[in-house]
Amino acid sequence: MTVESTAARSDARRSGTGGKRATQAATGKAAGNGKADSNGTAEAPEGATASGTSRKAAAKTSRKPAAKSTGSTKSTGKTTRKAPAKSAAKGSAKAKARTRAPGDGPGRPEPELVQLLTPEGERVTHPDYDVDLSAEEIQGLYRDMVLTRRFDAEATALQRQGELGLWASLLGQEAAQIGSGRALRPDDYVFPTYREHGVAWCRDVDPTMLLGMFRGVNNGGWDPNTNNFHLYTIVIGSQVLHATGYAMGVAKDGADSAVIAYFGDGASSQGDVAEAFTFSAVYNAPVVFFCQNNQWAISEPTERQSRVPIYQRAQGFGFPGVRVDGNDVLACLAVTKAAVERARTGEGPMLIEAFTYRMGAHTTSDDPTRYRSDEERTAWEAKDPIQRLRVHLERAGLADDAFFAGVEEESEAMGRHVREAIRTMPDPDTMAIFENAYADGHALVDEERAQFASYLASFADSDSQEGR
Amino acid sequence: MAATGTAPAAAQKLPVAKAINSSLRTALENDPKVLVMGEDVGKLGGVFRVTDGLQKDFGEDRVIDTPLAESGIVGTAIGLALRGYRPVVEIQFDGFVFPAYDQIVTQLAKMHARALGKIKLPVVIRIPYGGGIGAVEHHSESPEALFAHVAGLKCVSPSNASDAYWMMQQAIESDDPVIFFEPKRRYWDKGEVDPSAIPAPLHSAQVARPGSAVTVAAYGPMVKVCLEAAAAAAEEGNSLEVVDLRSMSPIDFDTVQRSVEKTGRLVLVHEAPVFLGTGAEIAARITERCFYHLEAPVLRVGGFHAPYPPARLEDEYLPNLDRVLDAVDRALAY
Numbered sequence: 001m002t003v004e005s006t007a008a009r010s011d012a013r014r015s016g017t018g019g020k021r022a023t024q025a026a027t028g029k030a031a032g033n034g035k036a037d038s039n040g041t042a043e044a045p046e047g048a049t050a051s052g053t054s055r056k057a058a059a060k061t062s063r064k065p066a067a068k069s070t071g072s073t074k075s076t077g078k079t080t081r082k083a084p085a086k087s088a089a090k091g092s093a094k095a096k097a098r099t100r101a102p103g104d105g106p107g108r109p110e111p112e113l114v115q116l117l118t119p120e121g122e123r124v125t126h127p128d129y130d131v132d133l134s135a136e137e138i139q140g141l142y143r144d145m146v147l148t149r150r151f152d153a154e155a156t157a158l159q160r161q162g163e164l165g166l167w168a169s170l171l172g173q174e175a176a177q178i179g180s181g182r183a184l185r186p187d188d189y190v191f192p193t194y195r196e197h198g199v200a201w202c203r204d205v206d207p208t209m210l211l212g213m214f215r216g217v218n219n220g221g222w223d224p225n226t227n228n229f230h231l232y233t234i235v236i237g238s239q240v241l242h243a244t245g246y247a248m249g250v251a252k253d254g255a256d257s258a259v260i261a262y263f264g265d266g267a268s269s270q271g272d273v274a275e276a277f278t279f280s281a282v283y284n285a286p287v288v289f290f291c292q293n294n295q296w297a298i299s300e301p302t303e304r305q306s307r308v309p310i311y312q313r314a315q316g317f318g319f320p321g322v323r324v325d326g327n328d329v330l331a332c333l334a335v336t337k338a339a340v341e342r343a344r345t346g347e348g349p350m351l352i353e354a355f356t357y358r359m360g361a362h363t364t365s366d367d368p369t370r371y372r373s374d375e376e377r378t379a380w381e382a383k384d385p386i387q388r389l390r391v392h393l394e395r396a397g398l399a400d401d402a403f404f405a406g407v408e409e410e411s412e413a414m415g416r417h418v419r420e421a422i423r424t425m426p427d428p429d430t431m432a433i434f435e436n437a438y439a440d441g442h443a444l445v446d447e448e449r450a451q452f453a454s455y456l457a458s459f460a461d462s463d464s465q466e467g468r
Numbered sequence: 469m470a471a472t473g474t475a476p477a478a479a480q481k482l483p484v485a486k487a488i489n490s491s492l493r494t495a496l497e498n499d500p501k502v503l504v505m506g507e508d509v510g511k512l513g514g515v516f517r518v519t520d521g522l523q524k525d526f527g528e529d530r531v532i533d534t535p536l537a538e539s540g541i542v543g544t545a546i547g548l549a550l551r552g553y554r555p556v557v558e559i560q561f562d563g564f565v566f567p568a569y570d571q572i573v574t575q576l577a578k579m580h581a582r583a584l585g586k587i588k589l590p591v592v593i594r595i596p597y598g599g600g601i602g603a604v605e606h607h608s609e610s611p612e613a614l615f616a617h618v619a620g621l622k623c624v625s626p627s628n629a630s631d632a633y634w635m636m637q638q639a640i641e642s643d644d645p646v647i648f649f650e651p652k653r654r655y656w657d658k659g660e661v662d663p664s665a666i667p668a669p670l671h672s673a674q675v676a677r678p679g680s681a682v683t684v685a686a687y688g689p690m691v692k693v694c695l696e697a698a699a700a701a702a703e704e705g706n707s708l709e710v711v712d713l714r715s716m717s718p719i720d721f722d723t724v725q726r727s728v729e730k731t732g733r734l735v736l737v738h739e740a741p742v743f744l745g746t747g748a749e750i751a752a753r754i755t756e757r758c759f760y761h762l763e764a765p766v767l768r769v770g771g772f773h774a775p776y777p778p779a780r781l782e783d784e785y786l787p788n789l790d791r792v793l794d795a796v797d798r799a800l801a802y
Contacts, residue, residue: 220582224550231582235574241540242575245547252529253551272571275540282535436585437619439643443671443718445619 113323113355116330119383121391129324129334135398141182141329142393143407145174145386148198150411151207154418155197155214159364163422164214168195172327172359175385176292178202179332180260180354183340186228187257189250191243194232195292196262203229207414208421217428237263237270240289244276247287247343258340260288266297268313269305277317277349286343288336289314289351292326294358299371311353319349326356327385357383430456479662485518485655487629488594491636492519492556494663496526502640503548504531505541506558506594515560516596516655538568545591546576554590554640562597563606569614576645577620588643592636597625598689598739599786600653602779609776610740615647616717616749623716624670625649627691629659631714634667642670649716651689673720675727679709682796683727685750686737687713690787694737697792708796716746724750725757732763733799737787742770764802767795 114129133141152170159167170177173195181202184190192199197210205227212221213232220231233239243261250257267273268291280287291310295302306313314321324335332354339350357380361368368377393399434449482490495502504519504526510533513520523531534541538559545555559565565572572593579589599608616623622644626632632650639646668674676691677698686694691712698708709727713719728734734754736747751766769787777785 218582218584219578221584223586224583225587230550231579233575235570238543238571238575241543241571242547242550244540245544245549246551247547248544249548249551249553252553271567272539272543275535275537275543278535278537279540279544436581436583438622439580439585439588442622442644443720445718 113325113328114331114335115325115328116334117325117328117388117392119327119388121388121395123330123392123396126331126334129331129338131330131334131337133330138330138389138393139399139403141178141333142386142389142399143410144178144182144198144201145329145389146407146411147414148174148178148201149386150414151201151418152197154415155211156360156364158211158419158422159214164211164364165216166214166363166365168214168363169358169360170195170197172357172380172385173292173294173354174198175329175389176290176326176332176354176356179329179334180262180290180336180352183333183336184260185257185340187255188340189228189230189243189246189257189259191230191239191246191259191261192232193236193239193262193264193267194234195264196232199262200229203227205229208418208425211418211422212425215422215425217425237267237272237276239263240267240270240273240276241279244280244285244287244349247280247285247349248283250286251283251346256286256344258286258288258343260290260336260340262290262292264297265291265293265295265302265305265310266300267291268310269297277314277319277351280349281318284346284348286346287349288339288343289349290336291351291353292356293353294326294356296358296362296368296372298362298366299368309353311351314349314351319351321351321353323353323355326354327380327383327388329385329389356385477663479660479664481658482629482633482661483656483658484626484629484632484651485516487633487659487661488518488636488650489520489522490661490663491633492522493525495554495556495637495640496522496530499554499640501553502530503553503555504558505534505545505555506532507534507536507541507560509533509558514558516652518594518596518650518655519558538564538566539571542568542571542576542591542593545593546571546579546589549589549591550587554592556592556594556640558594560596561603561607562595562609562611565593565595565611568593572615572621572645572647573618577618580644581620589645590640590643591645592639592642592648593645594648594650596650596652596655598649598651598653599776599782600689602782604779605776608779608782610649610738610771612647612649612716612738613740613745613749616719616746621645621647621717622671623647623649624714625651625688625716626714627651627654627676627686627688627712629657629661630665631712633661633663634665635670635714638667638670649688653689654692657692668714671715671718671720673711673713673715673723675709675723676712677708677710679707679731681707681731682733682735682799683709683711683724683731684735684737684792684796685711685713685724685727687716687746688738690737690739693787693789694792697789697796700789701793701796706796706800713746713750719746719750719753721750721753721757724754728754728758729761732761733802734762734766735769735792735795735799736766737769737792737795738771739786740771741773742768743773745770764799767799769795 114126116124116126118124155167156169158164177196177198181199190199190203200210209222212218224230240261240263243259247259250259263273293302293310309323311321311323322335324331335352339352342350359377434445437445492504504522508515509519510523510531541557545557548555576589576591598610612623615621624635626635639648677695684694694710698710701708709731711724711727736750738746747768747770754766769791771785
């Protein structure tokens, strides 16, 4: 199979589909969209009716749990953080309107992405979502993304050098992860999949902790409660239910924390994700579903997962969904902030579809040249999240050369740190096999531990005898 | 709180279902973090009425009717446990647990180890299981071996009202996930429950009837059958010792071993298919531990390697007194 033939097939497969049209809309190059008409017909009526339904459902469900368990705590939260709560309510109300704007009638392509920074680095406004950040804060987002990418690149290289058994790169998804991650408070709780290295960075999780699982020294390895960042979950979509249950607990506690669940476009096909949508809506749980649609679930394109844009699925469950430019860190921050604030104030769940692209392979074991074209990747490279923020920082005079040089220096240091850490990471003790299988212990584990220990000890005995 | 809805203060005779109800009630009263969740557990009180009256007394926030989604029930219970709650979830019937099997096996069982012990998952999954009630397909299965095989889970099954009461308390107090198999055809069997008694450890096996010639070990619904078999055997002059295993993970091999060292013979009885079942594991271990004490091979009585049959055949499928006594005779014939 040649790359060309794969590319040709791949192009043919995607022509006239939601993914492609949205891509064009995102880049502002949506020329000649007439050909998309045949696909657009079903969308508008659906959206129009769901508008009322979703609002009603939210109002109906929100009353019950809020009145019971939260009461005073929640209203306190509201008043102490008056401004954000207010803007959140505004954002969410508009979010509903936004996804079903009058222009979304039959024949129109799906609504454009929420975008605050064009691929060319131009700052634009959006009627419903915005952020007001200082130069330092924008610089911080840039630094986060550069360091995250550097960490990721280092890990990929270390896998190639045999130091890691596998690595799942986030290359290209830095804006989605940093933007959403920086929208959270420390008391919020994150349920990641296995690619959220950037979100982990925002949660102050030591990056080298993320490597243990991929090196094979543990199956997770950190205390989720230290940084309110749950363990990586490999089974697709499972953690979305955990997030929902956790959020149900948050509501029961009367806390005003929000919970965010990360998952991919492939996971959106899993029953667990649909069940999480159901439970979160029914119990009005303060959970934000953050789907990073990176276009590919290993080799399966998004259109193999859904015949409607992923964010629109939320309507059927009774809560709002919105699609954001996942390569625009400012937009990801703004939309996620609105969604978590909405959750905090008892308005229930929200689905965010971050429309982005996995620039690398699914994992280091994957070969994307077998299923996607070079042209596709090249087109997405033009929308690189880091480059566009850099252009913005430069053009707007928000950062000087010294700043960029400083970040570059930090990035080098990060690389060195990761290399050193991985090479000095100790293998686990053999007897760790038996540790933590159970919290309260288990007779069989005790028996097998003792048997295995004595088996191992028998080698030590024979070794010492041979040495004699 | 309604007069009917208080946990028992003094010893009284209760059916198994009511004993579990009392136990849940006690747990809900004692620990505000305990939650009861499942399909129809609220207003209806569960299809077997095991949770009857709990929602009325503890409210919808503690006794939660859920959507009809088993993976969702277990998956959200995991999240609630991570938040500090102790959910007790009901899977309505044995054959309905499989949509949740992934969450139980890949998530619930392994999360404590994955976090190097930093987090605990005190989730109890109640599964009314086994046959004998004339039900339709998927309502009479015994999938316990599938769960006992998974490290990270504990599996128990009471056989009588007192154990049902105490073992439920202990399962809820455990920091490990416990699959609690309720023998549904024993729900209506009455037994004495004494809330002031000191219960045996959750995972200990108990000698339900002492004897000297053959050890018959069983758990859950089959214990009663074995006790009846022992009574019948006594009339024929054969002394059977009946061991109630109570726990399928871990299994209390020491108690079984002690009994077999005394009797020299072991017959294992369960409703689940014999092939790769709990009995197979016990037979292997006991053979290893008691090889020189055994006067006969360890024999097993159980279900066949076939789908659970339609209800009009279940009396033939389920081990009964005759099949147990037949195995006892075979063991004694060596």
